[in-house]
Amino acid sequence: MSSTTxxxxxxxxxxxxxxxAAARRLHDAGMETLIIEKRELPRHKICSGILSPRGHRFLLENFGPIPPQALHNPTSCxxxxxxxxxxxxxxxxxFGGTTPHLHRKYADHWAIESSGAEVHGATSFIRLQQQGEEQIVTTRKKGGDEVQYRSRYVIGADGPSSPVLRSLYPDYPQQIPWFFVGQKFHEIIDCPLDEAYFHFWFHPELGHYTWSHARDGRQIVGVGFKRGDNFHQRHQHVANYLQDKHGVRLKPADVDHEGCAExxxxxxINRYVxxxxxxxxxxQAAGFLNMIGEGMSCALHSGAIAGEAIIEAAIHNRELQPLYRDMIATxxxxxxxxxxxxKIAFGRPHEADFPAALMALPLKDRLNVLRDMWRFVxxxxxxxxxxxxxRESIARLKYGHYPGQRWL
Amino acid sequence: MDKQNITYPRNTIGEIPPCPVAPDSLQGIPRQQTNPSRWQGEQWSAFVAALQQANIELRVAPHNTGTYMTDAGGLAYGKPHGVVIARSAAQIATLMQLAQQFQVPVTTRGGGLTTEGESVAFGGVLLDMTGMSRVLHIDKTALTVRTEGGIFWHLLAEALRREGLDYLSAPLNLTSSVGGTLGVGGIDVNSSKLGCSADQAIALQVVTPTGEIVECSDEEHAELFQRVILGYGQFGIITEATLRIRPYTPLRMHYFYYSSLRNAVEDLIQIDRSEACDYSGILTMMDRAITLLVAFDSDEREAEFLSHHRKAVRGYGELPFAIRTAAYYAVRPWRIKEALYLYQRKRELFPDLQPAHHMQGGQMIDRTVVFSRAVWKHWGGRQMVIPDLASSVDKFVESVERGNAVCKKYFPHYTLYCVGIKLRADHKAHYELSCIPPDAEEWAYGCEFEPMLGDNSYSRDQLQSFKNEIYDIGVDLGTSYYRFGGMMKGYIRRALGDEVVEKHLAMKRQADPAMILNRHVIF
Known part of the structure; x- marks a missing residue:
């Protein structure tokens, strides 16, 4: 190894x-922090962009008002x-009021730049080795040679198919089921779906995760299913359903469709890593995903906690993993x-009131909804x-928290 | 480094409605950036050169700046570009003149015991006031002391004890500085009689944000005096202070125990109103084991209380309360853990509240040492999470009960600390933008809600959520807050109204044109 690493x-x-979020915490605490990202920045990100109120609050409190350029139209939900x-x-x-419709490409870049950390775009993570107290991280700049860095700590915030996670647990991807989530964009002929809302279908025939909302004058039709199925067929099925059942008339999908593994x-099931x-x-690399698939708010919060845990560990010379696991429990x-x-039945774990909306329906509709949800589940x-x-729900009731023994 | 200057594309499709995702689009409390961005260091090099020319030592090594990374609250982190240790008013005046000229933020810090990041520097200069910590003069006849602003209360107490004297009131954490305390308030168990710590200041030497050294008091430069006292460091740096003092007296202590929070709080208010004791306060072990403390400076005052006021106090003595509590848990065996916690807590705590080596003839010889040690041994931790509500008498019981419910929701164990604050009618102007609630007459009341964090580690969001929920009660009830700067400055306008905040902001802009002194604390 080069002594100039x-x-x-x-x-x-x-x-x-x-x-x-992690970088913001670390930079504030004066820790020299380097972010590496495999793509050129600002980079495209596949996402609905509908942030939850909790995530919105985090962005405001830690990064300030969101610049208009980091929003899609309609700008709020x-x-x-x-x-x-x-x-x-x-x-x-x-509950928290309207939330932003983030343009992830620019919103992420704005947040990353605002964090104050040093950012290296077009730099891929290649491998990770431990050497004594230090981590040796090998990277490669696009079209260049491998470059090594030494650091005391490493954070893998690299999405569901995290290369950092795979370098620690090579078998992990085989241990969990994988889904494909894809969205296509359509010019609108006529769309009766209210553009102020994010629309989600509890319909087993449409797929595991089916949604639609407006973006920049087009309509997104999104579908999620177990990996291995055909995206285009699945998507067409949903588009036909929306037209037949909801009167959503759309032009054929534009060419810029996108998808990713989830x-x-x-x-x-409380199996975080x-x-x-x-x-x-x-x-999301650790497994955080809110219901309705919104992962941004828990990404912001868990990222911040990773940063906080490192600061605490460094300042007080404590072991990092137990500290992180204690702090991430919330x-x-x-x-x-x-x-x-x-919790869904007796608490209010979500940021919108599903039980109240359900109870507002006529009894017949209520029963139909419950039946449909059961079929979807x-x-x-x-x-x-x-x-x-x-089992995890009962443990939560008994201990007040989810057992950490199931975490990797 | 790939720092690209990105020009974000203008959204060409449709019109962006007026700020649809602005902070006020979130229901409840308008949110704002409470974790400030780091100052980027514009003109820093020129400023450093000017400081060198003026012979002001600036420490920039990481081990120097890293020391000041966070405050006692441990929720806000930030690093100054450099640290100046305060040596004299003249040195600080020069620093402030140069800081104005080069628009470099200056954050002052005494003991660093803020909890919302008020004494954390997000870049710029951190001015460590502890370099100015001498007692300058004690006047035994006029009963005043002149001291430098960076002195800790325990050092001041030491100097005064040698002369058989005492300050009027000081916060329980004696490693807070005199200057910092005068800037925010300071409450003690005798505040219901003698007022908050800030009210004992007679005169101050202040370095203004533009670098003038000004002596101020109620008679001289009264307006500056009004702004600096309880001014959260916005209008000047307190370099020297003249404080009222008094002869030192040992305490005659009495503890009464309650199982009802409401009864205890009502009795506290009643005792304060009747002016029946010299010290009073509430400390809870749990919300069904509450201690009301009353104490006296003289045997006469104690005897008068016992003969005229004791009967009205609904609290029990130690033994009757222990029997009642045992009976309560005997028929509720499923709450055995709670009972054992109380028993354990009592065993640990009580000896430290009346330690033999600080007791003489039933009197406590130095409450300063006893209370501050006990508080930090049994309630303290490596992180101070102490949201509070400061209310008028009328709203106090509800504030405490609602705050207690929030504590219970978040933490298995916590403590409440309640005291009254006697207000000075002639200090109304001092209280205008401060912890003293605007609707308080004669007394204000404060309750601190402190979770027992122990060795547990919590995320900042978890602790901040807890604090926000307490502070939201204040917005709902119309109270103020003892700690209302830093990360909770979003609450200030809600608590005190736009008119008052705008008025003070205008004054701040006039006094501090570059807005550099303690700039993220309130505005």
Missing amino acids: RRVDVIIVGASLAAA RGVTFHFPSMVSMSMDF NFGPSL FGKGNVLITG EVRRTTDQWNPL CLYKEFKWGREIM
Whole structure:
């Protein structure tokens, strides 16, 4: 190894919101922090961009007002509308008020730049080795040679298929089910769906995750399903359904469709991955995903916690992993509560009031909604999450938190 | 480094409605950036050169700046570009003149015991006031002391004790500085009789944000005096202070125990109104084991209380309360853990509240030492998370009860600390933008809500959420806050109204044209 290898305090892999939050904390605390991102910045990011109120608050409090350029049109979202096969629709406003419709490419870049950390774009993470107290991170600049850095700490904030996570747990990707989530953009002929809301379908025939909302004068039609299925067929099926059942008339999809792999399960069954030793995994890489698939708010919060844990560990000379796991427990509780049937029935774990919207429906519609939801949940039967969710829900009731023994 | 100057594309499709995702689009409290961005260091080099020319030592090494990374609250982190240790008013005046000229932020810090990041420098200069910590003069006849602003209260106490004297009131954490305390308030268990610590100041030497050294008091430069006292460091740096003092007296202590928070708070208010004791306050172990402390400076005052006022106090003595509590838990065996916690807490705490080596003939010889040690041993931690509500008498019981419910929701163990603050009618102007609630007459009341964090580690968001929920009660009830700067400055306008804040902001702009002194604390 070259003796001129640069040494920094922390290397963050990924230039997402989780990375920005972690970097902000670390930079504030005076730690030399380097962010590496495999793509040129600002980079495109596949996302609905509908941030939850909690995430909005975090951005405001830590990064200041969001610049208009970091927003799509419509720039804000009032809440979510659920649609069911029985043709019942329920609109629910967010408790916290309207939230931004982020243009992830520019919003992420704004946050990353605002964090104050040093950012290296077009730099891929290649491998990670531990050498004594230090981590050796090998990277490669696009079209260039490998470059090594030494750091005391590493944060993997590099998304669901995290290379940092895979370098720690090579078998992990085989241990969880993977989904594909893709969206296509359509010019609108006529769309009766209220553009102030994010629309979601609890319809087992449409897929595991089906949504639509307006963006920059076009309509997004999105579909999620178990990896291995055909995106274009799935998408066409949903587009036809929207036209037949909701009168959504759209032109054929534009060419700029997009999709990515998603790890959908860890939040449901409390199987998060937080890393090893001085390497932390955070954001969606760790498994954080809110119900309705919004991952930005928990990415921001978990990223910040990763930064805070490193600061605490460095200042007080404490072991990092136990500290991180103690501190992240609140975020685990918030996120997994959203999937916990006991919490859904008797608490208010979400940022919109589903029970109140349900109770506002006529009895017949209410029963139809419950039946439709049950059928939708049965779609996930093959993953055998039911028992695990119930076991974790009971543990939550008993101990007041989700057991950390299940975390990697 | 790939620092690109990105020009964001203008959104060409449709019109962006007026600020649709502005802070006030979030219901409830308008949110703002409470974790300030770091000052980017414009003109720093020129400023450093000017400081060198003026012979002002600036420390920029990481181990120097890193020392000041956070405050006692541990929720805000920031690093100054450089640190200046305060040596004299003249040195600070020069520093402020240059800081104005080069528009470099200056953050003052005494003991660093703020909890919302008020004494954390997000870049710029951190002015460490502890370099000015001498007692200058004690006047035994006029009962005043002249001291430098950076002195800690325990050092001042030491100097005064040698002369058989005492300050009037000081915060329980004696490693806070005199200057910092006068800037925010300071409450003690005798505040219900003698007022907040800031009210004991007679005169101050202040370095203004533009670098003038001004002596001020109620008679001389009264307007500056009004702004600096309880002014959260916005209008000047306190370099020297003249404080009222008094002869030192040992304490005659009495503790009464309650199982009802409401009864305890009502009794505290009643005792203060009747002026039946010299010291009073509430400390809870749990919300069903509450201690009301009353104490006296003389045997006569104690005897008068016992003969005329004791009967009205609904609290029990130690033994009767222990029997009642045991009976309560005997029929609720499922709450055994709670009972054991109380028992354990009592065993640890009580000896430290009346330590044999500080007791003589039933009197406590130095409350300063006893209370501050006990508080930090049994309630303290490596992180101070102490949101509070400061209200008028009428709103106090509800404030305490609602705050207690929030504590219970977040933490298994916590303590409440309640005291009254006697207000001075002639100091109305001092209180205008301060912790003293605008609707308080004669007394204000403060309650601190302190979770027992122990060795547990919490995320900042978790602790901040807890604090915000307490502060939201204040907005709902129309109270003020003892700690209302720094990360909770979003609450100031809600608590005190735009008119008052705008008025003070205009004054601040006039006094500090470059807006450099303690700039993220309030405005």
